[in-house]
Amino acid sequence: MHIAISFDQNFITPTYVFLTSVFNNNQHEKIFFHAIATGVSDKDKQDIEDYIQQHGAEIEYYNIDDKNLTNLIIPEHSYFTVATYYRLFFPSLVPAHVEQLLYIDTDTVVVGNLKDLYLTDVRPYPAGAVLDTVVAVRPDLGIDELGYYFNAGVLLINIPIWKEQKISEKSIQFLVDYPEKIKWVDQDALNAVLYRNVYKLAGGYNVTFYDIPKDLPRKKYKEFISDKYIIHYTTGLHKPWSILGENKFRYVYHDYLKKSPKSKERKYKNYKVDIKSASFFVKVRILEYLYDYPMIIKLLKRR
Known part of the structure; x- marks a missing residue:
């Protein structure tokens, strides 16, 4: 090839x-x-x-x-x-x-x-x-x-x-x-x-950020990519080395990073965040966790 x-x-x-x-x-x-x-x-x-x-x-x-x-x-x-x-x-x-x-x-x-x-x-x-x-x-x-x-x-x-x-x-x-x-x-x-x-x-x-369902629960991640071949980290905001990135499959990049000659490098490059971005980070990570519990998401949407 x-x-x-x-x-x-x-x-x-x-x-x-x-x-x-x-x-x-x-x-x-x-x-x-x-x-x-x-x-x-x-x-x-x-x-x-x-x-x-x-x-x-x-x-x-x-x-x-x-x-x-x-x-x-x-x-x-x-x-x-x-x-x-x-x-x-x-x-x-x-x-x-x-x-x-x-x-x-x-x-x-x-x-x-x-x-x-x-x-x-x-x-x-x-x-x-x-x-x-x-x-x-x-x-x-x-x-x-x-x-x-x-x-x-x-x-x-x-x-x-x-x-x-x-x-x-x-x-x-x-x-x-x-x-x-x-x-x-x-x-x-x-x-x-x-x-x-x-x-x-x-x-x-060529699976981009926008091809990944926003409400995809973590327990379905492996199933989702089981028939995929290339994950493409498009957009400057959602690169896997960005701590504020929302790409759910950033962990795949991090897994291969650990196996690579650069395994000792940090997962994220932009650690300097302000209160606004820190709040955004927490919100995104909590939502990713909550998608495993659709009933909670429904209750939150009703409020």
Whole structure:
């Protein structure tokens, strides 16, 4: 399996967690990682390569010329970094013999075997992706019909078709031509360019915060993810390393963190909280507990 990942210095720990989750759930698969890592020291790159090789896998790092990124905007007040654009360059960077490439964001954990996903035949489309359950339509991008806008955090790319249709070039041009339309960086550009031209993957391959029922009781957590494959920690607010994050499956990330080379790091990064945020934290955690007792929730709603 050829898997593409991109990250910067701020995402080294999440990358280790991601890799650990891949290895734990794909122990008998041969995996080759293609990576773009900017601002990452040679030592950190080597440490990651050593960890990957310890699990019988391989990795190749690629360099991106900053000139390719100068015209690509990052929306104000967003948590995105320029690293999010790297996925656009993988099809032109990987060796010619690689025809199928699975791109996965590194703010994810893998909870199932990826072989069936990787072997999915997306032809005649250039890529497969999971529909976004939050964004229904985007008329500004030309998407005015339900069931077409997708989340680009997991992309199964058929490289020959992708190259033939010049998807990367068209996406970059869209970013340059219509910066005012960009909310979700290259995901918006890809959706505009690939409208009606994507193979629709099953939702379990990209489970975001918004796919998780708010009233899901803790005793049903394992059942819920038993048929899922990739949990994607979308939105800047709900990352699993945020103490105020509401993602119920942050514990899955923490479990793999404990198994990773970064096991001694703290689960949460932002310990400095004020009275307002502390109150919010307590409310969220109590609600998660109370969802195991629906009668109490009903009584509280009546009051």
